[in-house]
Amino acid sequence: MKKQWFRTTELMDEKYIMEAEPKKAARPIPRKRVVVSVLASCACLALVLCNLWLFLPYSTTPPSATGYKDNAYYPVIEKLSALTWEKPKYANNFDMLINEVPRDFLAGKGDVMMENAAPEDAGGVYDDVLDGEFNSAETTGSTEITDNQVAGIAEADRIKRTDKYIFYLDGSSLRVYSIAGLESAELNRIPLLGGTKNYYIDRWELYLSADGSTVTVMAMYPDENRQPRVCVIALDVTDPHSITEKNRLEITGNYLSSRVTDGKMLLMTEFVLNKDTMDFAKEETFLPRINGQSMDASNIILPEQANSARYTVVMKLDENTLAIEGQAAFLSYSEDVYVSHDHIYLAHVFADVQKDEAGDTVRNSMTEITCLAYKDGFETKGSVTVRGYIKDQWSMDEYEGILRVVTTTNATTVRESYYSDYVSAEVLVTATGNSNASLYCIDLQSFEIVASVEDFAPPREEVQSVRFDGDTAYVCTSIEMSDPVFFFDLSDLNNITYKDTGTIDGFSTSLVNFGDGYLLGIGQEDWSTFKAEIYRETADGVEGFCQYTLEDAYYSQDYKSYYIDRENQLLGLGVQQYGKLKEPFGGYILLHFDGYNLIELLKVELAGDNGYKRGVYIDGFMYMFGHEDFKVEKV
Amino acid sequence: MEDSKIIELFWSRDQSAIEQADKKYGKYCYAVAYRILCSRQDSEECVNDTWHNAWRAMPPERPARLQAFLGRITRNLALDRYGYNHAGKRNAYLETVMEEYWQCVPNGEVPPEDAAVLKDLINGFLEGLDKQARVIFVRRYWYVCSVRQIAHSMGLSESNVSVSLHRTRNKFKEYLQKEGIWV
Numbered sequence: 001m002k003k004q005w006f007r008t009t010e011l012m013d014e015k016y017i018m019e020a021e022p023k024k025a026a027r028p029i030p031r032k033r034v035v036v037s038v039l040a041s042c043a044c045l046a047l048v049l050c051n052l053w054l055f056l057p058y059s060t061t062p063p064s065a066t067g068y069k070d071n072a073y074y075p076v077i078e079k080l081s082a083l084t085w086e087k088p089k090y091a092n093n094f095d096m097l098i099n100e101v102p103r104d105f106l107a108g109k110g111d112v113m114m115e116n117a118a119p120e121d122a123g124g125v126y127d128d129v130l131d132g133e134f135n136s137a138e139t140t141g142s143t144e145i146t147d148n149q150v151a152g153i154a155e156a157d158r159i160k161r162t163d164k165y166i167f168y169l170d171g172s173s174l175r176v177y178s179i180a181g182l183e184s185a186e187l188n189r190i191p192l193l194g195g196t197k198n199y200y201i202d203r204w205e206l207y208l209s210a211d212g213s214t215v216t217v218m219a220m221y222p223d224e225n226r227q228p229r230v231c232v233i234a235l236d237v238t239d240p241h242s243i244t245e246k247n248r249l250e251i252t253g254n255y256l257s258s259r260v261t262d263g264k265m266l267l268m269t270e271f272v273l274n275k276d277t278m279d280f281a282k283e284e285t286f287l288p289r290i291n292g293q294s295m296d297a298s299n300i301i302l303p304e305q306a307n308s309a310r311y312t313v314v315m316k317l318d319e320n321t322l323a324i325e326g327q328a329a330f331l332s333y334s335e336d337v338y339v340s341h342d343h344i345y346l347a348h349v350f351a352d353v354q355k356d357e358a359g360d361t362v363r364n365s366m367t368e369i370t371c372l373a374y375k376d377g378f379e380t381k382g383s384v385t386v387r388g389y390i391k392d393q394w395s396m397d398e399y400e401g402i403l404r405v406v407t408t409t410n411a412t413t414v415r416e417s418y419y420s421d422y423v424s425a426e427v428l429v430t431a432t433g434n435s436n437a438s439l440y441c442i443d444l445q446s447f448e449i450v451a452s453v454e455d456f457a458p459p460r461e462e463v464q465s466v467r468f469d470g471d472t473a474y475v476c477t478s479i480e481m482s483d484p485v486f487f488f489d490l491s492d493l494n495n496i497t498y499k500d501t502g503t504i505d506g507f508s509t510s511l512v513n514f515g516d517g518y519l520l521g522i523g524q525e526d527w528s529t530f531k532a533e534i535y536r537e538t539a540d541g542v543e544g545f546c547q548y549t550l551e552d553a554y555y556s557q558d559y560k561s562y563y564i565d566r567e568n569q570l571l572g573l574g575v576q577q578y579g580k581l582k583e584p585f586g587g588y589i590l591l592h593f594d595g596y597n598l599i600e601l602l603k604v605e606l607a608g609d610n611g612y613k614r615g616v617y618i619d620g621f622m623y624m625f626g627h628e629d630f631k632v633e634k635v
Numbered sequence: 636m637e638d639s640k641i642i643e644l645f646w647s648r649d650q651s652a653i654e655q656a657d658k659k660y661g662k663y664c665y666a667v668a669y670r671i672l673c674s675r676q677d678s679e680e681c682v683n684d685t686w687h688n689a690w691r692a693m694p695p696e697r698p699a700r701l702q703a704f705l706g707r708i709t710r711n712l713a714l715d716r717y718g719y720n721h722a723g724k725r726n727a728y729l730e731t732v733m734e735e736y737w738q739c740v741p742n743g744e745v746p747p748e749d750a751a752v753l754k755d756l757i758n759g760f761l762e763g764l765d766k767q768a769r770v771i772f773v774r775r776y777w778y779v780c781s782v783r784q785i786a787h788s789m790g791l792s793e794s795n796v797s798v799s800l801h802r803t804r805n806k807f808k809e810y811l812q813k814e815g816i817w818v
Contacts, residue, residue: 005740006733007714009776011754014703016761020773021702022666022780022788 054097058088068280072297073287077280079302079331083309084275141212145616147512147564149393153339154260156218157560159614159625160208165240167215168614168625169206174215176240177630181621184632187240192233193221200228202611203255205560207265209319213238214246216265216319220255230255230269232322249322253313257337257393264325265317266344266374268337271329273309288313288329301330301380303348303368308332312346314378328378330370336390340398343381343444344372347396349389365389365410369396369403371444382447386440387454390463394510394559397468402450403442404490406475408463409455410435437463437477441493451493456486458503464523467511474519474535478507485511485521485535487542499541506531509557514593515566518545522555522562522573530555530575532591532598548591548598553577556610563615569593572622574606574613588615588624590635604631638701645693653686660702664709670779671713673726681716685709710777729779735800736776739807760810764803771796772803 062085065078090096146157158169165187166177176188200220207216219231234247254270271288279285287294288311300311312334316326334346352364367390370383388407390396397404436459441451457463461477461484468474473488484500485508506529508521518534525531525547533547554576563572570592577585590602601622606613608627615624617635624631636655644652664685668678685708698704717726761769770789774780782800786793 002733002737003714006736006776008750008753008757009736010707010711011750011757012761012773012777013758014698014700014707016758016769016773017703017706017777018700019766020770020778021663022774022778022784 054094055092057092058090060087065280071280073283073294073300075302076287076297076300076331080273080278080286080309081280083331084273084278141210142208145563145614146560147562149338150340152261152341154207155560156205156207156258156260157614158205158612159616160206160215161616161618162208162212165212165237166616166623166625167206167208167237168630169204169217170608170612170625170627171201172204172219174206174217174235174243175625175630176237176243177623179618179623181619182632182634184621184623184630186630188243190235190243192217193219193231200255205258207258207260207319208237214319215243218255218258218267223252227252228254230267232265232267232317234322247322249317251313251315256312256334257339259339260319261339261341263319265319265322266339267315267317268334268344268346269313269315270334271311271313273311275309278309295327295329299328299378301328301370301372303330303332303370303383308348312337314344314346314372314374316374316378326374326377328372330372332368336393336395338393338396338398342373342375343398344374344378345396345398345403346370346372347390365408367405367407369405369442371403371447381444384442384447384449386438386442386449388438391466392559394468395463395466397473398444399468399470399490401444402493403444404468404473405440405442406463406466406473407438407440408435408477409438410462435460435462435479437461437475439473439475439488439496441490441496451496453488453496453498456498457484464507465509465511465521467513467519469513472513474511474513476508476511476521476523483507483523485519485542487519487535487537499537501535501542501544504544506533508533510559510562512562512564512571514569518593520564520571520593522571525549528552528554532571534593534598546593546597548600550575550577550589554610556613558611561611561613563590563617565617568617569595570601570617571598572602572615572617572624574608574610574626576610588613588626588631590615590617590622601635602633604633606631642693642697642701645690646697653690656686656689656701656705657682660705663702664705667706667709667778668713671710671717671726671729673728677716678713681709681712684712688712728781732776732779735804739804739811741808741812756811756814760807763810764806768799768803771799775800 062082065074065081068074068077071077090099142160142162144154145159145161146155148155160167161179164179166179168175168177172192174190174192175186177186178184200222203220205218208214213236215235215237217233217235219233221229221231223229230251230253232249233245236244236246251269253272256268256270258268259266273286277285283294289295311329311331314328314330315324317324330346332348334348336347338345347367347369349365349367352366354362354364356362365388366385367388368383368385371381373379373381386405386407388409390405390407395406436455437457438454439452439456440449442448443450457477458479461479463475464478464483465476466474471489471491473490475486475488476483477486483506484503486498486500488496488498490496506523506525508523510522512520512522514520514534518536521533521535523531528551530550530553531547534545535542536545555573561573563570570590572588572590574588585605586607587603587605589600591598592601604624606624606626607629613624613626615622620635622633622635636659641652641655641659644655661682664682665678668681669675672678672681685705688708689705696704717729761773764772767789771785774785782793782796786796
């Protein structure tokens with residue numbers, strides 16, 4: 001009976017059972033005066049500490065770096081200390097809590113490590129593969145397909161070729177094909193980095209040495225700590241059926257860009273600092289390092305307007321051995337890189353903040369461009385600041401000692417409002433309304449602006465594409481879906497003149513000098529119509545000469561995805577077409593300008609993202625590459 | 636691993652469910668069994684049986700509190716085993732606890748057998764207690780903790796715990812009498 005009654009305790013509700021779990025100590029009830037006193041004291045102390053924590057004001061001045069005055073990197077430390085300090089938004093913790101705005105600090109780890117120093121002689125020397133303005137074939141070895149910005153400065157791409165083979169980078173796989181017209185076949189397929197699938201694959205690209213024996217892949221992947229890492233892999237492709245790895249170089253950081261010129265490779269990467277772990281007593285936390293060694297202080301360039309705690313690291317490598325022959329770190333984020341025959345131009349944008357007469361804050365976008373000479377080591381030549389921001393690398397050009405730059409200039413007026421995170425429509429309209437385009441010419445001896453045409457576009461327009469060609473500059477600006485295209489005559493900097501098309505439908509995201517005074521624009525006619533248009537200069541202005549449109553079509557704005565053949569007047573690119581009445585189409589089109597019209601020669605189905613598709617015309621055949629897809633068509 | 640995931644493993648008949656449950660609640664169940672059985676071997680066997688019973692119970696059961704669910708299974712098994720294995724050999728300590736609890740029955744009358752009625756009664760009574768008294772009561776008569784263990788874990792003196800238990804038992808007895816469902 002007793003046991004039976006005792007078993008009724010099983011009927012106790014689970015919440016009481018959990019409440020009374022023995023390892024949970026119920027709050028002791030102090031009975032003794034000493035205990036009460038101790039508790040009261042603790043409570044008072046806690047209250048004092050809490051008040052201190054709540055109301056102690058945040059520091060409003062950057063921390064001093066004078067403790068490192070004797071350090072060789074003191075200028076860097078001083079700069080980083082100011083850069084990484086953020087002025088508190090609130091006066092103290094109490095202010096912060098009541099406004100309910102937690103602060104998130106973006107953490108990024110930065111370290112540059114080089115592994116696998118130069119191995120034995122590996123053969124395969126990169127030479128200048130371009131001869132003259134247009135792509136032309138060497139007698140042996142590689143033939144350039146990529147429409148490089150500067151003749152003689154090769155840019156990496158997803159496709160390169162020799163007389164016999166085509167090398168195509170499909171994701172993380174290198175595919176090799178024979179060039180044999182309709183009999184062409186895939187000869188080999190090499191998965192790189194174990195066939196890694198990662199979200200950096202869209203940045204992978206490759207070079208081919210002049211003698212066609214070496215493919216160098218610029219790869220990027222996340223390491224075991226999920227930090228980006230650049231991997232330069234040199235492959236011996238002498239026998240495409242048996243491809244072997246010759247050299248490898250690994251650098252922590254993001255891949256920005258690269259060039260090959262005169263047998264040397266210029267590699268630009270980005271190195272981001274982790275503010276949370278940065279410690280000036282530990283060099284590895286705030287300096288780029290190569291092979292475990294911190295970069296020399298003399299190699300670190302500190303721009304006046306540094307605005308972010310990250311470096312652009314520039315390295316010069318021997319293409320054969322991947323040995324490092326020079327390096328420099330430029331403190332600040334470089335969005336665009338332009339490389340001429342003698343210089344590297346690093347551009348970064350910052351905001352010039354002023355107060356206007358009404359007391360409103362006005363922000364003007366400004367671009368600081370730093371010029372580095374790279375032929376014999378790296379040397380800073382100078383820098384210049386221009387109004388506005390640049391669109392891409394094509395917005396800069398060096399010609400006969402003058403740097404020409406085209407920018408979108410804008411001024412944003414920000415009115416303080418009660419809801420500090422709310423940007424009113426009025427503010428946005430103001431911001432858009434002050435956009436325009438400007439052209440600047442900078443003397444590379446003095447780094448002073450010697451000529452300019454400011455705000456030449458209709459109000460509220462932005463630069464969509466730029467192309468320089470000797471004394472001529474072509475600029476397309478637009479607002480919404482209409483643009484003028486401008487032709488600038490830069491032959492006399494004291495009297496720069498220009499003509500334009502007037503406002504026309506659509507805009508061009510890329511402009512291509514197509515020879516014979518014709519300009520090819522690649523872009524959109526409206527939000528869903530692809531357009532390729534030929535422009536030419538007339539006595540009075542610029543006119544659209546002919547165009548090709550494709551309705552309900554999308555294309556890639558990656559310039560390297562276009563096949564530009566000036567000799568044969570061909571344009572090839574990937575498109576995707578979605579139509580309400582038509583079957584969806586994903587493929588590749590080849591257009592030909594016959595002097596009168598843009599004619600569609602091919603429209604072929606090809607799988608994959610438009611940005612990764614590539615094509616090349618060789619001896620009457622068009623070879624087209626997509627994701628897991630390859631087509632050859634007779635043209 | 637979260638309770639919900641462990642329950643899901645049981646539901647999907649994944650053998651790792653037992654491993655995970657043991658990892659998370661093995662010690663707890665062992666302690667529940669040991670206080671009743673005071674035997675390491677018996678307690679371990681009880682815990683093993685707990686996983687076996689849990690495997691059979693889920694599905695269809697999907698307990699809201701897995702720990703309490705498993706603890707309840709273990710306790711029942713321990714009490715069963717105590718009655719079976721120790722006929723003639725008694726756990727004096729447990730006997731004391733049962734004797735105390737028996738004092739709650741009004742006038743030593745036969746308690747009703749309707750589990751639903753009893754459940755409402757017992758939980759209704761517990762609801763009306765202040766937290767400290769309730770915790771002491773449940774620790775004593777569900778977890779079968781000693782007065783010393785209760786006092787130590789709650790920062791109280793043993794006499795305080797004893798007095799609290801005594802008063803709570805009396806209240807429980809009055810409560811049961813007031814409810815008037817005794818046969």
